[in-house]
Amino acid sequence: MNVKIKAGISAGLTVLFLLSLVITNYGSLLSPVGGIWNSSNQANYPKYMEIQDSSLNGPVLTYRDNMGIPHMFVESERDFAFAIGYLQAQDRLFSFDIQRRFVKGQVAELMGPAFLDSDKEYRLIGFERLGRAMWAALQVSTDPEAPKIVSLMERFCDGINRYIRDISPNNLPMEYLYLGITPEPWTPLDICMLAKYMSYMLSFLPYDLTSTILADAFGKAFINVVTPIEPFPFETPVIPDFSTPNDTGELLIKGPSESGSEDLTLASTLANLTLGKMTHLKSWIEQYGGCSNNWVVNGSLTTTGYPILCGDPHLPLMLPSIWWEFHYVNIHTGESLYGVAFPGTPICEIGMNNFIGWSATITANDVNDFYIEKLSPDGSSYLFNKTQWRKIEQVTEVIKVKGAPDYLMTVNFTRHNYTGDNFQCPIYTSYKNHAVSVKWTGCDPDPGIILAFYKMAHSANITQFRDALKLYTCPGQNFVFGSVQGDIGMFPTARYPVRNSTGSIKDNDGFFKGIFLLNGSNGEDEWTGYIPFEWIPQKINPDQMYLASANQRTVNTTEYTKYYLSYTYDEGYRARSINRYLSAAEPHSITVDDMQRLQADTFDVAASVFIPSLLEAVETRYGGNIADPWLKQTIEILTDWNLSGTYMDRTKVAPTIWYKFINLFIYETFSDEYADNGVLGQMFPLVPSLEDLIRYHPDSIWFNDTSTPQTENATDIMLITLNTTIAVLRTSLGNDITAWKWGRVHQMEIQYLEGVIPQFDIPKYPTDGDDWTINVAAGYNVHAGPSMRMIIDFSHIAQNDTYIGFLSYPGGQSGNPLSPHYRDSFELWKNCQYHTILFPLTSEEYPSDYIEATVVFKP
């Protein structure tokens, strides 16, 4: 054969082979350098690493302990910010980078048109716009600490970007190679954007829409059945005995105006349309409910004489874990901080320093309102305060879509700047010359959240901590506090809006403004400011010697009438469990072990209320002569369970029956009325409403089944529900009741990036608990729960001990699925165990057997 032909054939084959490797991306993926093998190469931290960077002021010695947690010994906070950025990126670069894409609404660019609707919802709220506005506000803030904080945020980004430079292009995590993307530089704007996103996930509630739909069906008063404004007698609010402050707490009020008529049908239609626009971006508080616990006990209750503080914030359980742990010590000042941050931010959300410690649960107080806007005939303007026609503001968002042309999205805004604030309110939808916009405190560019967290972390006592909280903006959080001075406190803090532009915080029907859709055009429902800090219910060193929050009602709203806070609190059973235990504690009796047991507690207070009522109903009806063998066996099981304490144990059968029963009981009680009014599928009343009915109103009309001629009461519906429960369980789990173990149907699964690669997940496993246990595990398929458990023993901090507390979370420090620290904390967490919090105040005190790797940053 001619050499030319041979050369041609061989060159052709070679090019074909090369092209196939390029097109399939296998070449890049399999290359020894720069390929997927990085994941195993970088799975272990190098034993010793030196990073030289001329921007550093001094050296930073970092020990990673046996959980991969970095302990940084720094000469300046500026260098700490750089080091924490670098180390966080080393562990989690891809996870926070991909989160940035989600939050910015840039997923369709990577994954194609299927993600366009999701991107549009993110862009409507506009976290990037909100982040940019907050970053701009922070840079011009008059707070004396602001310039320093701005500089620290920049240094944090410098640390991340140095890491990105160090690993580009050949040592990127394998996810980048798979997706064919590279990391963009991290900026302070991204930190602000993530802060806004977290604020949304922890505060934004759509329930005003639901309550409007239900009000149209049943009348406004039905809200008192669904989620009552007034507390039930069995509730235990976060703040006990809030005493009214001395100042009047009056806000600027423009004076009463004429009341307009309400069209609830139109409002309900608009509410339904708006809900249809909120299918992808659902806040965690909406998806999982408020499910966090925290409490602190005074030294008079502990064996050491110092407070003990506990926190387990309940968030989505995911891999890589939602938290990242760190510790730093300033070797010159001795100042030390240990805590957890959301990756991508340098903010210590929960933690402790040399003097104080804190944790947080969300308050679920109402910080967003939906306004019905009246539009001009051409739809270009909206009516404000009865007479002002204002032009609708617009922003065009360009959404890149993989495999399709760019999508141009126009976001419309109104402004409800009746008095002080002046931020944009995005419009969700319009219908018949009306539109729905949302006003959310998170849209306020005030950078208070960043200022407050920085100052909280640097507080030395309760006064400084409380002063820091005065700056705090959003989301509403019950900050629990303890200190070496012996002080304890609870601060359910945020900027809570006041809607009193008519001089009243209630509408013409006597309901708080903020519960239903508000009128955006007549000036009656406008915000006039935020509740003054002194008027936010809070408590320091209470007589009861402990403080506890579990997302329940902030304060007894029968006594606290000056301002409206919310109507969508947690059902309060976890709070009752915690209070039940702590209120019974003897002086000087509580130990850290007790607190560990309490965090692991699976006693279901709701079951302890309903099961005796159910057994009583059975006794009343059958008097011990139960013919049906299934019912008889079920009652025996429930009776035993009731006697032994209603613990949601995965090895027991009774919890399975109880959980099915209570869910069906709500359905059996209310579904007929909901169906009759065409709102079946909307939110049902919560369990405490049912508890109130069976305890105090057993003949309530809600128990009557509207489809039967006779009138039913609570006993009737409970017995019908119990029989239905047995039938349903027999169908789904078989006829052998002893096999209906709770763990068979109640399982936890922790997924990597929402399950895109099941091999990186922690597979499903049977677990204890339910929606109403302290150790919460709501629903049958559990995807949210205690995102970490922490216990701080202030006696150890006071004595400058090296070990000051306990912590664990479901996952680990590293985001690399092959790293030994990807899920090394999981087994501890699963078994309600902890790693000790290492808190050495000098590098010399650092225990050498805890050094897994050393990183030295040098100028």
Added chain:
Amino acid sequence: MSTTTKVTDFLKKLGEKALAFLKYQHYYIVGFLFVVLLGVLFELAGWWYLMLLAGGFAGFLMKKSAISSFVIGFAGIALVWFCFFVYFMIIGPLFELTALIASILGFLEGSSEVLVLITIIIGGLLGGLGAITGTYIAGLIYPTETPSEKVQLKGK
């Protein structure tokens, strides 16, 4: 014959053989070293596609037969990639990764180490195909200097 003479003769013969080998086979050795050297340099830079060039250069310089060029190119790059994987095996959980990949891909589960072998073969193919092409290109540019394939195969 004394022991010393025996040893001297042995070394002498060995040296002659080595010189003879170098005289007739040094193209292969130089070519192989060339492939390895370029392969290491290019791979360290992350330019996996330049394995073709590493093989191509060697093939071009050796101007040997297609088969021998392919073998040299393949072996050189395969050796380089093999060494990388030996290093990876030492510093990280390499076979945990292959098991994970096999599980995600849904094949080779239980013998996921083969993925490393496949990768080395892919590297080798890049080097080998590059070398053949290099040889033929050399043949096109310097037709007179390229011996016939039969002569080449005999190494003379």
